[in-house]
Amino acid sequence: MTNESPPEVNSPKTSAKQKTVKPKRQPKPLRSGQSIVPRETVAGTALVFVIGIMTFLACLTLGAVSMVNTSAAKWQNDISREVTIQIRPFDDLEMEKAIKDASRIALTFNGVSKVTALNNVETARLLEPWLGAGLQLDELPVPKLLTVTLADGAKPDFAKMREQLEIQVPGSTLDDHRTWVDRLTTMALTMVAIGTTVFLLMMAATVTTVIFATRGAMAGNKDVVDVLHFVGADSKFISRQFQKHFLILGLKGAASGTLGAIILFIILGLWSSGSLATPEGDQISALFGTFSLSWSGYFWMIIVLLLVALLTAFTSSFTVQRQVNNLQNYRR
Amino acid sequence: MISFENVGLRYGIGREVLSDLSFQVAPNSFQFLTGPSGAGKTSLLRLMLLSLSPTRGLVKVFGKEASTIRPQQMPIIRRKIGVVFQDFRLLDHLTTYENVALPLQVRGKMELDYRQDVRDLLDWVGLGDRMHVHPPVLSGGEKQRAAIARALIDQPDVLLADEPTGNVDPPLARRILRLFIELHRSGTSVVIATHDLSLMDQYDARRLVLNSGRLQIYD
Ligand SMILES: Nc1ncnc2c1ncn2[C@@H]1O[C@H](COP(=O)(O)OP(=O)(O)OP(=O)(O)O)[C@@H](O)[C@H]1O
Ligand SMILES: [Mg+2]
Numbered sequence: 001m002t003n004e005s006p007p008e009v010n011s012p013k014t015s016a017k018q019k020t021v022k023p024k025r026q027p028k029p030l031r032s033g034q035s036i037v038p039r040e041t042v043a044g045t046a047l048v049f050v051i052g053i054m055t056f057l058a059c060l061t062l063g064a065v066s067m068v069n070t071s072a073a074k075w076q077n078d079i080s081r082e083v084t085i086q087i088r089p090f091d092d093l094e095m096e097k098a099i100k101d102a103s104r105i106a107l108t109f110n111g112v113s114k115v116t117a118l119n120n121v122e123t124a125r126l127l128e129p130w131l132g133a134g135l136q137l138d139e140l141p142v143p144k145l146l147t148v149t150l151a152d153g154a155k156p157d158f159a160k161m162r163e164q165l166e167i168q169v170p171g172s173t174l175d176d177h178r179t180w181v182d183r184l185t186t187m188a189l190t191m192v193a194i195g196t197t198v199f200l201l202m203m204a205a206t207v208t209t210v211i212f213a214t215r216g217a218m219a220g221n222k223d224v225v226d227v228l229h230f231v232g233a234d235s236k237f238i239s240r241q242f243q244k245h246f247l248i249l250g251l252k253g254a255a256s257g258t259l260g261a262i263i264l265f266i267i268l269g270l271w272s273s274g275s276l277a278t279p280e281g282d283q284i285s286a287l288f289g290t291f292s293l294s295w296s297g298y299f300w301m302i303i304v305l306l307l308v309a310l311l312t313a314f315t316s317s318f319t320v321q322r323q324v325n326n327l328q329n330y331r332r
Numbered sequence: 333m334i335s336f337e338n339v340g341l342r343y344g345i346g347r348e349v350l351s352d353l354s355f356q357v358a359p360n361s362f363q364f365l366t367g368p369s370g371a372g373k374t375s376l377l378r379l380m381l382l383s384l385s386p387t388r389g390l391v392k393v394f395g396k397e398a399s400t401i402r403p404q405q406m407p408i409i410r411r412k413i414g415v416v417f418q419d420f421r422l423l424d425h426l427t428t429y430e431n432v433a434l435p436l437q438v439r440g441k442m443e444l445d446y447r448q449d450v451r452d453l454l455d456w457v458g459l460g461d462r463m464h465v466h467p468p469v470l471s472g473g474e475k476q477r478a479a480i481a482r483a484l485i486d487q488p489d490v491l492l493a494d495e496p497t498g499n500v501d502p503p504l505a506r507r508i509l510r511l512f513i514e515l516h517r518s519g520t521s522v523v524i525a526t527h528d529l530s531l532m533d534q535y536d537a538r539r540l541v542l543n544s545g546r547l548q549i550y551d
Contacts, residue, residue, distance in 0.1 A: 028464040030429040038425050227421050230381070231435040231482070232411035234404070328403040330385050
């Protein structure tokens with residue numbers, strides 16, 4: 001961009017009495033500072049708004065999926081590091097002996113690092129939600145629970161363990177949480193699939209909106225496009241003139257959407273950590289994990305931002321090139 | 333360079349505006365295209381510019397049959413043809429300087445390389461002190477000269493000018509005609525559509541006369 005004045009013309013109006021005063025010469029710019037396709041002619045606000053909403057929703061979806069995934073992975077890990085043995089009491093069972101036998105059998109398997117029996121206090125706490133506080137366990141035929149802790153990544157032969165336990169300790173059952181883990185995996189996968197679908201649909205809606213906006217901008221700039229044709233511009237040159245504006249609009253929309261989502265997650269995170277001390281908070285965080293998005297979650301939101309902006313620019317460029325090739329087609 | 337064979341044109345279902353035209357625009361030639369208002373001069377120029385395809389007949393430009401030209405090749409052809417439109421078609425949001433420089437910008441040239449050329453040409457057409465203003469504040473004649481400058485700036489192989497002297501006084505018209513003649517001497521084929529008889533009398537050249545859709549040629 002240069003601001004050059006045209007060749008000086010001595011103004012005849014500079015009269016003798018003004019001679020002492022140096023006439024102020026504003027160098028007149030040769031260039032208007034306008035782009036070939038004026039920025040104002042590309043309808044901006046509505047597009048920025050729509051792109052903003054779409055990005056916001058896309059980020060929410062992404063965040064939700066990532067949170068479900070983290071929680072599911074955590075549950076899965078916790079659960080698969082523990083199995084439980086349950087011993088149901090019946091009349092002539094010596095509970096103490098049964099517990100000892102069961103622990104001994106479990107410990108003979110590779111990968112089992114520890115077996116602990118839940119004492120009465122712990123069992124009572126576990127049952128509190130159902131049976132209320134102040135429970136006298138001695139009066140009730142409550143089954144005994146043994147927690148078998150596994151070494152990291154170990155996979156003992158549960159089928160064999162179950163078989164031996166059933167033979168040697170009557171009334172005992174082994175629960176390796178297999179169904180739970182399977183369900184969790186299915187649920188997590190379903191969530192990811194739903195999230196991905198929603199995300200893709202939103203991107204498709206964004207692309208469609210951009211296509212319409214681009215066509216609108218081209219129709220509004222028909223004169224400019226025509227002139228560009230006649231002076232020999234190719235479709236790439238013409239599309240670049242529009243793409244510039246759309247990239248900026250895309251960035252604006254995507255940035256505000258992402259920012260909104262990040263703020264929302266931070267607020268939810270603060271709120272959930274504030275209410276974590278309460279029993280309700282305990283339950284929520286037990287179910288959903290905490291509302292904290294990992295750093296990678298925020299990283300992916302920034303990726304979404306860039307993706308949406310680039311998608312906007314690319315879509316508009318592609319649309320212009322197609323339209324221009326149609327216009328330049330001699331055999332219309 | 334440009335050749336027409338039995339070309340006919342009608343808009344929609346109307347009458348035939350041009351019928352059975354056969355002629356050639358030879359390399360480095362000079363011709364006037366004339367005829368009464370509404371005779372189809374602008375339509376014929378648009379056919380030559382390939383911005384309109386004929387209802388029937390064959391149009392060839394630079395040895396290529398027009399209907400075989402792919403959209404991607406169209407810009408390359410357009411760059412060899414300079415046009416002055418009857419309604420100028422300047423971009424109002426750009427300065428006169430930018431309007432005239434547009435063909436060069438479109439070809440990917442650097443402003444630093446062409447700035448002086450554009451200034452020189454604008455000086456030559458008498459717009460030296462108007463180059464920083466926008467077209468809406470130019471007079472009709474000034475707009476016309478800006479449009480001419482834009483068509484000439486990249487020294488096209490063919491220049492098509494639609495009423496290039498329609499808005500200027502006779503001395504300036506003479507000057508513009510001299511510019512076209514000079515361009516023709518430097519190798520450009522020139523087609524000037526005009527109904528200004530006095531202009532045609534100033535230069536002895538081939539005349540293509542359109543009358544009720546038919547073309548008569550006076551070499
Ligand atoms: N886009 C169009 N659609 C329909 N009819 C048209 C169109 N353009 C021109 N015509 C008709 O074609 C005929 C020739 O028009 P054209 O503009 O080519 O004439 P011209 O010789 O350039 O006239 P002038 O000297 O007034 O500029 C006219 O009858 C006009 O009404
Ligand atoms: Mg005309």
